[in-house]
Structure formats: C-alpha cells, structure tokens
Amino acid sequence: MAPLIAARGISKQFAGVEVLSDVDLELKAGEIHALLGENGAGKSTFAKILAGVYRPTRGTIALNGHIADIASPIVAQKLGITLIHQEPISFPDLSVAENLVLGRTAGAPLARVPWAEMAREANHYMHLLGVRIDVTRPMRGLSIADQQMVEIARALASDSRLIIMDEPTAPLTPKEVETLFGIARRLRAEGRTIIFISHRLEEVRQICDRVTIFRDGNKIATEDIGNLSDADIIRLMIGRPLKEYLHKSGHAHIGELALKVEGLTLPGVFRDISFEVRKGEIVGLGGLVGAGRTDVARAIFGIAPAESGTIEVNGQEVSITDPSQAIGLGLAFVPEDRAVAGIFRTLSTEQNITAAVPWQIAPGGLIRGALERAMAQDSVRRLRIRLASLRQPIGELSGGNQQKSILARWLLTDPTVLILDEPTRGIDIGVKAEFYDMIGELAAAGRAILLISSELPELIALCDRVLVMSEGRITADIPRAEATQEKIMSAAVPQAREVAA
Amino acid sequence: MNAESPAVATGHDAAPPRPRWQVLLIRPETMTLILLILGVFAGSLLSPFFLDINYILRSFTLYSEFAIVALVLTMVIIAGEIDLSPAANMALSACIFAWLQANGMPIPVAVVLGLVSGLAMGAVNAFFVIALQLPSIIVTIGTLTLYRGLAQIIAGDKSIRVPEWFIGVDKIMLVGIPLPVVLFIILAIVLGVVLGNTIFGRQIYQIGTNDVAARHAGIRSARIKVGLFLLVGVVAAFAGIMTASRLGSVRYDLGLGGELQMVLMAMLGGTYIFGGRGTILGTFLAAWLLVIVSTGMIVANVLPAVQLVVLGALLIVSIIATNLIYSRTQR
Amino acid sequence: QAVGHNFKVVYIGKNTGNPYFDSITGGFEDACKQIGCEFEFVAPATAEATSQIPFIEAQIQRGVNVIAIAPNSPDAMNQVLDDARAKGILVLAVNGDLVGNESHRDANILPVDFTKTGPNQVELMGSLIGYTGEIAILSATTEAPDQNTWIAAMNKTLAEDPKYKDMKLVATVYGDDQPEKSTTEMEALLSNYPNLVGVIAPTTVGVAAAAQVVQSRGIADKVHVTGLGLPSEMRDFVKDGTVKAFQLWSPYNEGWLAAYFADGVLNGTIKNEVGQTFEVPNLGSITIGDKNVMNTQAELTTFDASNIDDFNF
Amino acid sequence: MNVLLTLLRRREAGIAVMIALFCLAVGTVKPQFLTLDQMRIILLLTPLIMIGAMGQMMVIVARHVDLSIGSMLGFSAMVSGMLYRFDATWFGFDVPWWTGVPLSIAVGALLGFGNGILIQLFKLPAIIVTLGTLSLYRGMTFIISDAKQIDRQWIPSEIKGLSQTSILTIPKDFPIAGGFNIPWIVIVAFGVAVLTYLFLMHTRIGRQIYALGSNPVAAPLRGINVAAVTLLVFTISGALSGLAGIMYASRWGFVNPSNTGSGFEFQVIAAVVIGGVSINGGVGTVLGTVLGVLLLGCVAAALPLLGIPGTAQSAIYGSVILVALLIDRTVRRQGIASLKRVRA
C-alpha cells in the first residue's frame, strides 16, 4: 500500500539561500512521526511546504501515490493537511470560536455563519483539551499557551488525515501536554497521521513511532524511535558530540558587580524580579515562551519600564525610562525578534551597524561618510559578517548575518552589560557556533552578559548561572555545576513549581 | 572601493549587489525629472505662450506656499506619519494674523503671533498622534476640519485686508526670481542637507523604516516626530502669512484643498506613503512638475476637467512606478 | 489705438458646471459672431476665492485684449487684475462686482439696477401674501455683497413704505448657497416661526432649496416662496404650484452687452466714463452709471406659469 | 469593575449617550428640537452619509480606506442624470424613471472595482490610489457632462418623490404626529444598514473581511482569498457610492459636476470614525456607524435651530471627531490594561 505522504527531493531556497536540500520523506497512515533538528535545521520550512504555505523550489509530494500540487493552504486544507504553526497565528479581533473554524473550505461565500453551532463545537473541543476559555471572547489578550490550544483545537476540528504540530508543546504545561498526547494517540488509533516537531526528546520518546532528523536543511536519517539512543539523536542532529561544539568558556574571570536588579515588578507581566550580573559573567535566563523574560529585558533597557523595583549599574542606582539612557549607562540589548525590533530592512547594512552610535559618525552633526564606512568595515571584519557591499540593504543579508550586524551595532557602543534575547534563534548551525565563541570572548573581555534563551543546551553550556522564569516570576537560580535540562525544565513549568514547594 | 574588498568574500547566503549605475539612476526622482522634461515639452506644444521663464516663475509663486510646506511634509511622511492639516493651518494662522493687525496690533507682533498659533496647531496634532498614539491620518483629518472651522469663525466669510505696504512678497525680485520661489529653493537646499547629511535626517529615515527598531537603538522617535509636527505647523503658518501678502487679503478658505496638492507633490517626488523612503530633491522636482503641468494646461485653456484627470493619472502612474522601483531594490 | 474688431475676449466664470454662466456665455458668443471678435470661456473647477488667479495670469500671458470676470472674491484678485490692466488689457466685472475695490477693474456690467431689486422682491412677496403676515429672508452667505445690498433695500422698503406696514420681517438666515445648508436653514425657519407666510430667497440655490422644502412638506398654500431663481431650476415648482412667481433678469444680455461695450471701448467709439451713453443692438441705449456700472435692463423680469416656458436658461 | 469595563468597551453605548445628552441639551433651549417633525428633518439629513458610511466601514475594517467615494458618487449620479436628460435624443424614447437606480449602482461598482484592481494588482496603498481616483473620477465627471449641470426638470418626479413620499404616513388628522412620514430614501438607507449588518455578521465572506483587517499576514494562511476580498470591499464601496449618487439626485433634484459629492468622503469618514470603527482594521460595528451618522445629523440639524451661523459648523464637526477619537483612545487603554491582567 502506498504511503500517505511521499515527499521526493524537496528543496527550498529563500533569496538564494538554500534552507532545504533534496529531502525525501515517507509518512505512513496512522503513525506519529517526529521531526528533530537544531534551530534553523529546516523543520518548520518542510512543514510549511507540506501545508502549502511555501512552494518547494524543487521536488514533488505524493498523496497515497498520486502527485499532488499543494499550491496554497486552501489546497492543503482540501487535501486534509493541517498545520499548527510554531508561532500560533490568530485574528485578535475575532472570537475564539471564529478563530477555530475560520478557513473551513466548506460553504459558499454567502453561506450563513452558524454562530450557535460554532460556539457549541468550539466548546466541545476546548472541553476535550481541558481548557476553560469563553469561546465568545475575542482572541486578543489570550496567553500564548491558550492561543496554542485554540490552534490545536482547530486542527482537531478540521478532521484532517495529516496534522502537523510544529513545537506545539513549547508553551504548554505538562498537564496540557498530557491531554494533547492522549488526543494524539486517539487520532493515531483512528488511522490519522501526525507530524510532531519538538526539541524535547523525552516527549518524542513518549508518543512518536518514528523520527526523522534534519541538519542544515538535509535529512540525515529516518529511524524507528526505539533504534536510537538520545546520544545518537543528538549526534545526528548536530553532527558531532554536544560538548565539542558547545565548549565551555570557563576561563573568563568574574569581576565586580555590573548590573543589579531588585524587586522589579510590572503588574500583570512580571513581579519581584531580583538578580545580579557581574563583569565577565554570563548569566542565563531560561523559561518557556511567554514566561516574561523578554519583558524583563525590555524593562531593564527602558523600553517598557517596570512600575516598581530598582536597577543598579556599576553600583549606581539608576532610573531608566528610555533606551537612550540605557545606552548612555553602557547597556546593550540584542532583541529577540530581529525583523521587528532589530533591523532597518531597506536601509544599508552600514547604516544599520552604526545606528546606535550616531555621534561617533557625525562629530558636529554632519555625517562623515568615510568615518562611518571605516567603523562599519571594521565591525564586518571582526564579526566575519558576510555581505557583498556595505551599501547592501540589510534585508538582503541572511538571518545569521543580520543578527551579527545587530550585535556589531551594540559592540560599537562598547557596553559593560550586554543583554542577548534569543540571539541564536533561526540562525544556521555554523554561524551559531561562531556566536557561542563570540559570547565567550565578550565575557572574557570583561563584559557582563545576560543571555535569554529557550535552548537548554545553550544555557547549560555557556552560562555561569542559569535563572529560570515562569509566569513572570524567577523560579530558580541554578549554578553552572548543577545545571541540567531536567532542573531547568521543572523550574520553567508552573505545575512543577507547586510540586517542588 | 578597496575598502570593501575584505567583505567581498561573498558567501552563498549573500545576494550579489546591484551595479552602481542602477543604484544611482533607478530612483523615483529620475522618473520625476523625466516627467518634468516631458511636461515642459508638452506645455510648449500645447501653447506658444507657455515657454516663458518669467511666466513660469510667476506661476510658481501661486503654488510656492504649498510647495514650501510640502518640503517639510515630505520629512513627516518619511518619518512614517502624515499631516493633512497644514492647508487649514495656513488659513487659520493667516486669519489670526490678519484679524490681529486689523484690530490695531502692529504687523510684526501679529506675524509673530500668527507663527506661534501655527506652532500651537502643530502641537495639537503632535499631542493626539504621539501622546495618545492615534493614527495621524485620522487625527489630522479631524484637525483640518477644526482649524478651517476656527478660521471661518474668526473671519466669517468676509475677507480681511492687510495694509498696502505689506502686500506683494511675490513682486519682490531677487536676481529676477520672485522672493517666494527663492525661499522655496533655499529651504529645499537646507532641508535637503538636513535630511541627507545629518543625524537628525538619518534618524527620520530609520524611524520611518522601523519605529520599534529605532527605539530599541536608542533613537528618540517620539521627540523627533513631535519636532516634525511643530516644524510643519510653524512653516505652514509662515506660508499662510506669505499668502496673505501675495493676495492682499485673507479669507477663511485660503489654501482650500491645499493638503491634497502638498501630498501630491510629495508622492510625485517618490516619497513612500508608509515612510522610510523619499527625498527633498524628489519633492522639489515634483513641485515644479505640478506647476508646469497645471499652468501648461491652463494657459492652453484646457478644461479644468482634463487637468483633474491628468493630475489623478500622474499620481497613480508615479506611485506605480515608485513601487516597482522600490520592489526592485527590495528583492 | 484701435485694435479692430477681431480682438480676443475671455470670460472667466466663477466655476465650471454652474448653469448660470451658460447663458451669459451664449450672449458673448452671439455678440462676438456679430462683431467678429474671438471669444473663450474658462473657469476653475471650484468657486474658491483664489482659484481664478492662475486663469487670469494665463490670460495675461496669452495676450488677450479683454478679460471679463465674474469674481469669486471682491479683493483676492486685486493684484493680478492690476497686472492685467498695466498690460493694457480691458478688465470688466460681469455679473457681480469687486465691491469696495472698483478701482481694480475698468467697468462693471450688471443685469439690473441693484437698487431696484430689493423693492421689486418685496412688492412681489406682498402681492403673493396679500401684504400681511410674517416673512423671512433666506440669503446666500452672510457677506455676499449683492444680496446684502438687496436685503438692506428690502428692510428699508418694508420699514418706510406704508403699503407694507402689515408685513413683518421676522428673520434673515443664510444658506451659504449650498443646497444642504439652505435646506436645513429653511426647515429651521419653519419650526422656529410657525406662522410664517412667506420666504424671500434672493439667490438661485436658496430659492430652489426653499421651494423644495415647501413642496416636500406640502404647505405651498400656507408658505409662499419667491426670490431670484433660474427658470430652468424653478420650472417644476412653478408648474406644480409650489411657487407662484419669482424673478430674475436675462444673463444672456449681460454677455451681449459686455462684448459690445468692449468692442466700443477698444475701438474708441465708446468712452468709458460715467454718464456716457451708447447704443447696443437689441438693448437700445445704455448709460454708464457711477463707478462705471451699467445695466442691461431696469427692472427684474417676473416669471410665472404664464411665461415660464418662454425662457430656456 | 469588569461589568463597567465591558459596558465601556461597548463603543455604541458611548455614542448613544452622547446623542441623548446632545439632544436633551438642545431640547432644553429649543423644545421643538425634540419633536417628531425635527426627527424627520434629522433623518432626511442622514441617508447619503449613512449609505456611504456602510461602504467606507467595510473598507476600513479591511484595513484600507476609500477617499474617492465623493467622486464616484458624483460620476454615477451624473451618468444617470445624463440618461434622463438625453434619453430622448439618444434612444428616441424616455427611459422608465427607475433605470437610474441600477445604472448608478452599476457605474459606481465599476469605478470601485477600478480602485480595487489598482490596489490589489499593483499592491498600492489604498489611500494614494483613491486620492488619485478622487481627482480622476471628478475630472471624468466634468468631461462626460461637458461641465453642464443636470437641472431638476430632467430628474423624473418619481426619483425626486423618493425623498418625499413614503410607505408609512400617519394620516393628517391623526391626533399625535399627524401627517408624519418617513421618506423612502431614509428607509432605503436603513435597509442598506440592515443588509450590511447581515452581510458582515452572518456571512462567511463578511467575517473574512474582519479577519483580513484583523491580521492581513495570517489571512492567506487561513485560506482567505485576499485579492477577492479586497476587490469586493472596494466594489461594494463604489456601488454604495453609486446608490448614494442617485439618492443625491432624488434629494436635491439636480446633479452638478463640481458640487455633487464633493467633500462627501470627509463627512463619511468622520461618521465612521465617530462610530468607533478602528482605522487599524478588524474593528467596527454597523450599529456604531449608524449612531455616528445620526450624531452628525443631530449636530447639523441643531445648528440653524440654535441660530449658530453656518460658519461655526465645520469647527464643531472637527471637535466632534477629535472628542470621538479621545473616547476611543481611553476605551482602548482599558482594553490593553485588561489584556495584561489576563497574562499573570
């Protein structure tokens, strides 16, 4: 019998960057199939191609042996393929129930909207998932977790034969994860197929039958889960054993206090955040998406200041209500979302690099082209930024090089405290390794570093201490020696905290 | 460009750069210039009386007030905001000025107060847009109605005269060019330098391209935007008072519909309505284009109807071209 | 210096699409056919105060001999009109004058003697309401110079002529020559003055709006509307009895007179001086009144069911 | 607390209160403002704006804006007017009185479709395109009409009758409200509002308009045909402008190439904004818009009654818009605060 899905030689390029090359993959009916791989390995891209979000640059996809052209999400929907996006997508002004049924292909444009049935159905699935939300309320303001749950409910309701879940569990609590898995098993029993993308091996082991491992856009292996040890999987994922590529930058000597935060609180977002970072120290800040880490960073940097609590920089208590003040005090912040908070897409790379140090390039107000060029050039050389010309719009650079340019921008300010929010998100493995080296060097050069990351290996390997946030509170402060994935996860997840207490 | 040599280790992930000549020539301003030249040709074909530099200069004075404001408006639009109220602002500050001097206030004081009122109107816009974070397009549609209305309350629909000696800026000639045109050219040069070569200008582009990123980079976008709204306000007031001097009298409907003219100038010059792109040069050229086209048609006694059609078509064509050009440089 | 009869005359209307100017233009055209001059009509898209200026500039540039204009503003064009006259162009205000700025034009051609308009209108209204009852005036804008002269005259007549002692003017409101505004003002009049018996609207937009309100409320028997209107716009109201009678003059003759006057002045056969008299075909002898104002006819023409169909403008 | 919040968030409540207060205030000074008769006057002031506002609302909910409605109104009214004026010369017979209605709607729809095509095909910002067509369509109106007005004698009396006669008329001798009637165009306007409500709230495509405005990026991922929806809203906006066009001919009894519809866009956008439709798309209700229109109507009717000179009108409109924006702002503040609460 032909497999449900047979992908052949799937390749995908973005602006000349190949992010997937010749991926072959077969999915059986009634299996739960894991996709594993480092960030940026190409998992989501592959998923999106199956779901008709992207067209592959090359390659074919066969459904039950027939070549299918999945030209758009609508087509995918009609073919019975549903994707739960990694970042839940929602229509904030529409009700939860509407978000749940929106995009159903059935019905003419002028068909009546069955509000009552809609609500009933939505309630049914919400109950199934054990979530208590008023389905008539607008989506706006739901927590990321709840938004994710609505996404899942939507997938279930669409009754597709292939459901792709892209890191669905990232923001969920273990209890929610359990419910989800229960449902997943039942779907499998019904003969449906599920693609399950996750960074958490233990989850994969719990419910998956087979795993496919991606690395740098290539499919490395497809195996029954039973045949692989965690070590094997990690080796396959990153090419070489973990410890080698995450070398610990132990030798940086830890100096005096650089940043001290005391009882920082922003009602409804985070509360009573206290910690300190010393010169030469790398302090990790872990937790689930939506835990409030970014908001803490934003508060310290004066973008969305906290309402109470104190901040000390180099022993001086300071009040920071605007990033320009933070910069003056020697703080720097590489934001989590490059496209939104980082780059000026259409402007030249050199402009992007020098954006934070205007007065250095324009002594006396008039911009000195040569001066700017020289500074940008120097950064490009030091950070090994790959570009064709400094005049190139930064939007034309690859993600990794964009990220390097943003880092370069901040290094030009010669900061004493460097806050990095998910600095390696969506960056390919080679550049990633470079970043780890750089972070180490920066610490060694005596800068204090606060590293926000959702990637446990990263935190464990790089940080001298790992703080963990959950629901807007710091729930753990783990010294390097004791830092393990388990410890961090259990602190990151709300329930676990109650258990511990 | 040996400075760039080390960087030209072009990786698989870096797209090749666009050749220099493209960077220089494929820009909206080029298109505006071409249209301008075509306009001159068309004009001289349409009417034998058209091609007379003095006539064109004289005609430009009729649009010079709008053109001057359009230069500042360009910066506002590049910064990602828009202001539709300047024309109404011109009317109100001109009325305030005229009313004050008609009621015995010495002209210089009246002028100053007129400018101050313009500044105040800019401040009101800034308050709603920046402090209350309301969309500038709607806010300024509101204030445009309000300012025009206040002007109407002050002046009724009679016109307020200004003294003889104050009349006729447009008759003052510098090297054979009417003063308003000279002012326009000077302002264009100044703002061109500010926008192109100073930190302030640089940051205007950055705010317009990505306000969030700009704030993260320590750029005080709110301050800059407030500054721009104030600048438009005071310049509009200046333009209004200049109009009063040209016409010799002030009515509440002074500069009626000017906001569209101003936006038109900016757009024809290749300024991108959503911010981040555009140049003073473009608006400068577009102002001339607009004058050439309208006066060319008027002197040829072309129906005003046709003029409306041509202007509308021009705007759409130019925005399409601009978009194509930008999407090309976008990739 | 005689320029001959093939001179260039241009008429600048208030705005395009204004039916009133079609018939003035007709007068110019026919006269120029007779005389042999070149005539052109231009007008801005909107009747805003400064919108005529570029057109005047353009005409100067085109070297026309005569600029006839229906001014959108009594003073906004002073400067540019002076430029024109400095270039030896004859500047005539036709239908509407530069009130208070007469020195900026050479002569002014008005359809009738405006001092008689007020009394004429009052008499017409009186005849409709039997010379008794409350009446109101619905005018154009508060500062419209012509309307204000007429309104002043009406007040004077009502106050001084014993014939009208029982007619009481209760209100004067302004519709700004916009249909919407005029209508709401008319409605307000009716609710504010329940025993109103007549409304005089000395403006074409106003009288049509007022008539329409009366028609839609079906109170034509109670409230009489009259004023200055265009037959083409009022015809229906006269036919269905909403309006018994209204008045106007012949715009056509304004154009006709203007063209002949210009021809005479340019060729020295007419001296543009107060008190001068000259003959114009179909109009007979015309006298140049003070401030160089001249009229095509003495009294207003009254239109009613009997003659409305004889007029096509 | 929460109850208060939800009440506050009901934008419509706010406007309703504003209207009530305003009417009472005026009523105390001028009692006749609170009569049925006056209500009829107010109602007669609103139909065109109401019809235009329904179209504009859809466009704005879809995160666009249409500045060309005034010119579309003028053009479509002119086409019908010319049909009535010249039908005898063109076809040698008089067309039935109602032909102008479908004609205007069709012409308007065509112009609106033109806007949509430019915007969707070339991916242009609606505000600029419609700014262009604002002037383009107006010019075309002048050209086709040779800048000549269509006088009332040419507009069929049935058309003019639509703004006078009515289905429900209380007999003259009836004790209360004798002779009170609601003219057809008012009924048509409210009919359009009801249809718009049904369309936006109870059809799939209607909801897709909200979805598109609420999150344009995600819309295609949910299988929403962005091109189709965009074209649709602009076509509807055009069609309704066309309807408003023939209504204009009915209400004012003439069609003028320059006046007819000029400035319409500002009145309509004002009404829509006052009605609480968010310029950022995705938010807005028919009820709110209707109330916004009525508020403007009350203001317009009250001014002459109070003897406030017309010169003060636009200042008052401007203030009303800004006040509405302020209210909107504070309400949204509440919204954001509650959102943050949800998270912790």
Ligand SMILES: Nc1ncnc2c1ncn2[C@@H]1O[C@H](COP(=O)(O)OP(=O)(O)OP(=O)(O)O)[C@@H](O)[C@H]1O
């Ligand atoms: N729209 C896009 N444009 C350009 N590059 C993209 C785009 N989407 C993804 N990429 C790049 O493709 C590569 C693969 O991205 P993808 O999201 O598939 O990785 P992933 O395996 O899902 O990583 P993660 O585990 O973080 O989700 C990354 O380098 C990313 O930067």
Ligand SMILES: Nc1ncnc2c1ncn2[C@@H]1O[C@H](COP(=O)(O)OP(=O)(O)OP(=O)(O)O)[C@@H](O)[C@H]1O
């Ligand atoms: N309930 C919510 N409503 C609206 N936005 C939210 C909500 N929860 C989280 N966010 C947003 O999602 C993003 C991630 O949440 P936040 O930054 O607070 O935590 P985080 O731990 O930094 O998450 P991340 O892992 O994405 O960095 C932030 O931009 C935050 O504003």
Ligand SMILES: [Mg+2]
């Ligand atoms: Mg992914």
Ligand SMILES: [Mg+2]
């Ligand atoms: Mg974060």
